[in-house]
Amino acid sequence: MSNTQNNLEKLQNQKYKYGFTSDIETESFPKGLSEDVIRKISSIKNEPKFMTDFRLKAYKQFLDMEAPTWANVDFPKIDMQEIIYYSAPKTKISKDSLDEVDPEILKTYSKLGIPIEEQMRLEGIAVDAIFDSVSVANTHKKALAEIGIIFCSISEAIQEHPELVKKYIGTVIPSSDNYFATLNSAVFSDGTFVYIPPNTKCPLELSTNFRINTEGSGQFERTLIICDENSYVSYLEGCTAPAFDTNQLHAANVELIVMKNAEIKYSTVQNWYAGDENGKGGIYNFVTKRAICQGDNSKVSWTQVETGSAITWKYPSCILKGDNSIGEFYSVALTNNLQQADTGTKMIHLGKNTKSTIVSKGISAGRSDNTYRGLVKIGPNAANARNYTQCDSMLIGSKCSANTTPYIEVSNNTANIEHEASTSKISEDQLFYLNQRGISTEDAISTIISGFCKDVFKELPGEFAAEANQLMALKLENSVG
């Protein structure tokens, strides 16, 4: 197996491709969190009073909260005063034309593989790019506006559609929800806002790219997507950050609201900087994502590919309130070196005939820890609820760990719940079989991994699936011995 070993080492030594920093003048607040900082963020953004109040209320609640410790992740206590809460490129940006965007930023995005100009022309995907704390470019806005779809940064939405923001913000994730979500509610700097009017099928895949650039800054973005009756939208999210030796905090809130007969498909390919092989640096990815199926026959589908971050701690959840509503969760979480991931979902069944599906694939390599933690809760009125859960883990090497911690709480006797899980490794037999047929060990490993993740990747939109496959191969090179 020495050949494999070599390949593995090569793979593990693969440098983080997106670890560069961009030399752009930014305007940052000094480090620290206080009521003043929050008021300042709010006033820079020229927010109406209800937003300032929303932030301050969250901040007051935050002061009484303690960081949770129940997750199976280990990190030093984060000093909230050591974080820069606002950082923005200095150049004034007009969102209508790309000509005025700082060319450095555009260069950064093309390095990331998202040349925004191209996206403008490329039919099918509309992109909102978020750089540090603010949204820098937003494509296809006009075309979308013609059919009534609002796709813009949340700051813009607060200015232009305050009634919608006021009505929905904080309804799925209340400001006192949890430590990191509350912090986000107080200090969030920007994010994406999408509103799909009734009877509209969004013709494009909407997409956001997040990039943390400034060292020591935290990124707190907030995404709010509302899909009105009989509508459909598919939304993609990608994340990268430069390689710094210090840990950076990313605490985002994502709220999805799905009305009657509507559907939201939310896909994430998360590849934040994971730290080096000794676990130095990397992003703390503490994200609260929650969707509510408000109306009957609504559907939410979460797909996530989590390959980056020093620590991932997120549970995209579905509250299935409407009758016949459907929640889906497809996840691949890959950890290598000293990465830690504690991720899963919550399916809360409240309405009748609600259905949920959970497919979670965890791959741990190196000295990493990978935990699936999920809740399936069937309320007393959720007659004929149905859940199917499958969580498989694959261990690569003997120093990593894979944990499965499901919670199943059922209060209705007409519910049907199935949960199954298995743990396996890439066996030498499988590798030998593929080798025998002329496939190199490295290709054999990616073939096996891509087979293992197939159930999830097939849920990703077109090119993202291909990208995810490549990403997995890249991340795992040289980890089977």
Place this chain on the structure above:
Amino acid sequence: MKSNQDSIKFEESIIRTASKQDIENSSIKDLKKKALEFISSNSFPNKKNEEWKYYDFKDLFSNSSNIFSDTETFRQEALDKKELVMLVDKYVFRESSENLIVTVNGVYREDLSNFNNNDIEISNLSNCKSDQLIDTDSSSKDQYLRSLNTLFIENAFFIKVAKNKKIDKTLQVLHISNQNSFNQIRSAIEIAEGSSLDMVISYVGLEDSSYISNAVIDCHLAKNSNLNFTKIQNDSSNSVTLYSLDVKQDKDSNFDFNSFHFGAKSSRDQITVDLNGTNSNANLNGLYVVNQSRKTHQIITVNHNVERCTSKQLFKGIISDEARAEFNGMIEVKKNAKLTDAKQLNNNLLLSPKAHIDSRPQLNILTDDVKCAHGSTIGQLNEEELFYLQSRGFNKSDAFVTLTYSFCQEILNKIKLDSVKNYATNLAFNNISTDSNGALAKLANNDKFKKSRYAKNLK
């Protein structure tokens, strides 16, 4: 924070009662002092503890406030001997009448036991070797319950099977509880190298007595030994039971555990198996059939500490009326435990609209060369199966009972002795059948069922 106050009240009454005890004259005064120290400086587990997350402390605290309300009569007069002998006669299994150990309200009673086997050594609290009363394991998850047991323990029994002896007669341990008291059951079972033992442990309580029993049992299986341990819990409907079983297994040993839960207002089992020797095997099976407003909690941990061990957990539950059940199973595969093969499965039948189940099948795996799988299902009887039986002449409730029985038969069949099997089967039926017609009526009213093509045939 009412529950918090109740908890403090409970702890206070423990310490108050303990201080009235004559600890100085006890044969294990050092251990009792240590236990008192532990209890004074620690608090009773609460909901923040993952293993107690779903536990309803209300039943425990309400029983305890009755028991402790008059500390002078903490231990009342037990039934007279004649009545006890009649009770023992009622509950002893035919095959075990010569191999019987009896405790009454937690106290080991040599006078009621009937035991005659030279290969098994039985000792009590005053003549046991001090290391038999394992109490020093501070890493134990249930240290509080253990200390509580040590603090109030009056008499206990310790079983030791000599080397290379295959005991062919099943040993029965009968625990009788008949008064409102806080019972401390304690025993330790040591199976020496190359030996094997079959045990049936039955718990019975006089109806209407609202006691709390706190059992602590330690088993050690030496190299190449075998223990078959069947537990049948049929405590009084007003009782609260806490049960901690710790099993340590050496090389090539085999442990079969069958646990049955039918009684008690609230029962909680914490079972921990440590596979410490290579090639050891543990089979844990359980069946809980709960109705009315009973609650049962099964907290099972299997630690694979060394390589090449196997374990299986199969727990089934039938929950009706307003009963609640919890299954919390954990497989821990430690760093060097290569070639582990571990399985865990939990199946539940919910028969009434207000029945509730919390199921948590968990895996913690720290090495790669293992085979681990777990699963959990929650559902109700299959309409098509019910219809099939009815189309062949079964009436509604017979079809219902037949299907429910076949669900639990897999576990009941693990019992070796016929008399024990019949006893357990009857108890299971008692707990199911009270609601059978009700459950069926509810099924017939189910919206989905009404629409199905079978509904009209049911009328």
